[in-house]
Amino acid sequence: MVHAPPKLQPGCPPVRINLFSDTQTKPSQAMKAFMMAAEVGDEQSGTDPTVTALCERMAKLMGKQAAMFLPSGTMCNQIAILTHCRPGDEILAHETSHILTSEGGGAAALAGAQITGMTGARGMFDVAALEARLRPHSRYAPPQTLVAVEQTSNLGGGAVWPLAALRSVADWAHDHDMPTHMDGARLMNATVASGVAPADMAADWDSVWLDFTKGLGAGLGAVLCGSEAFIGRAWRWKQRLGGALRQGGLSAAGCLYALDHNVDRLAEDHVNARALARGLAQIEGITVEDPETNLVFFDTTATGMTADTLAAKARAEGVSFSTMGRYRGRACTHLDVTAAGIEEAVAVIRRVRAA
Numbered sequence: 001m002v003h004a005p006p007k008l009q010p011g012c013p014p015v016r017i018n019l020f021s022d023t024q025t026k027p028s029q030a031m032k033a034f035m036m037a038a039e040v041g042d043e044q045s046g047t048d049p050t051v052t053a054l055c056e057r058m059a060k061l062m063g064k065q066a067a068m069f070l071p072s073g074t075m076c077n078q079i080a081i082l083t084h085c086r087p088g089d090e091i092l093a094h095e096t097s098h099i100l101t102s103e104g105g106g107a108a109a110l111a112g113a114q115i116t117g118m119t120g121a122r123g124m125f126d127v128a129a130l131e132a133r134l135r136p137h138s139r140y141a142p143p144q145t146l147v148a149v150e151q152t153s154n155l156g157g158g159a160v161w162p163l164a165a166l167r168s169v170a171d172w173a174h175d176h177d178m179p180t181h182m183d184g185a186r187l188m189n190a191t192v193a194s195g196v197a198p199a200d201m202a203a204d205w206d207s208v209w210l211d212f213t214k215g216l217g218a219g220l221g222a223v224l225c226g227s228e229a230f231i232g233r234a235w236r237w238k239q240r241l242g243g244a245l246r247q248g249g250l251s252a253a254g255c256l257y258a259l260d261h262n263v264d265r266l267a268e269d270h271v272n273a274r275a276l277a278r279g280l281a282q283i284e285g286i287t288v289e290d291p292e293t294n295l296v297f298f299d300t301t302a303t304g305m306t307a308d309t310l311a312a313k314a315r316a317e318g319v320s321f322s323t324m325g326r327y328r329g330r331a332c333t334h335l336d337v338t339a340a341g342i343e344e345a346v347a348v349i350r351r352v353r354a355a
């Protein structure tokens with residue numbers, strides 16, 4: 001659903017304020033220095049001490065028995081789906097979920113599973129919505145074998161699933177013999193915003209992962225967590241897909257650094273997101289969805305401009321944001337954006353909207 005970045009005119013200035021995505025954060029000098037000093041081994045045979053340290057730390061943080069280091073969040077989702085599902089199975093997930101909208105149809109292409117899109121505000125759904133999708137056990141119906149959620153919900157505006165809502169959905173799934181999967185790309189944003197510990201959020205979820213390349217600022221890496229048995233089976237898929245990472249400790253070190261230095265500061269990104277939302281809401285014709293974390297979605301319909309047009313105009317002034325629909329823009333705060341940058345971005349968007 002992320003549209004292509006606007007086509008750059010020749011002579012387009014460099015991006016000064018990058019609100020395009022928290023995926024574009026760059027490793028700091030200190031993170032790079034820490035990575036350079038990492039002790040490494042062969043990750044594939046379980047002897048890279050830095051990857052092992054990261055996996056042990058992540059398993060503990062998520063309250064799971066085991067963890068596996070992977071290059072990306074998409075690969076965590078795909079390997080989790082391959083591990084939970086068989087060809088012909090059905091996954092229940094929100095209609096805006098990353099696994100449904102943004103992974104190239106991977107669930108169908110790789111696992112042979114179909115995803116039924118659930119509806120509900122802010123990327124969330126409830127037990128009533130699940131009940132409405134429940135199929136009878138019959139030779140006609142696809143076996144429903146997985147319920148998946150996103151914490152936070154990306155296209156749901158960075159919304160945080162409350163603990164009670166997570167619990168009721170997971171309980172329903174388990175009552176119907178379906179395992180549960182949590183896409184925790186921005187799980188630490190949810191923790192920082194709500195004060196709920198990752199292990200509590202993930203308690204009823206059979207698999208859960210965290211991305212290090214979003215607001216946590218690492219260059220590469222995501223960690224998938226679950227039971228010993230789940231991670232054991234997931235490892236076969238990692239091998240099959242060619243995802244083993246030899247001296248992966250270089251990258252895992254960046255992730256360890258991120259856990260130590262870049263988690264608490266996510267609170268700043270949330271403050272900046274609220275400031276950005278207030279600023280954008282004061283621009284004529286722009287309406288803003290209330291941000292809960294670091295994603296700010298806004299609608300440009302009443303400006304008479306598509307989100308792409310506004311994005312291209314802002315980009316020509318050195319401010320970049322993404323578009324998620326004809327009239328829906330998304331601006332994302334992260335560690336490479338300061339409070340002053342937010343003020344400047346609002347001023348630029350106000351100016352180009354009027355021009």
Ligand SMILES: *Cc1c(COP(=O)(O)O)cnc(C)c1O
Binds near residue numbers: 071073154213
């Ligand atoms: C970014 C994202 C992913 C994919 O993570 P990558 O590391 O970019 O592959 C999956 N789910 C959600 C909700 C995301 O925002």
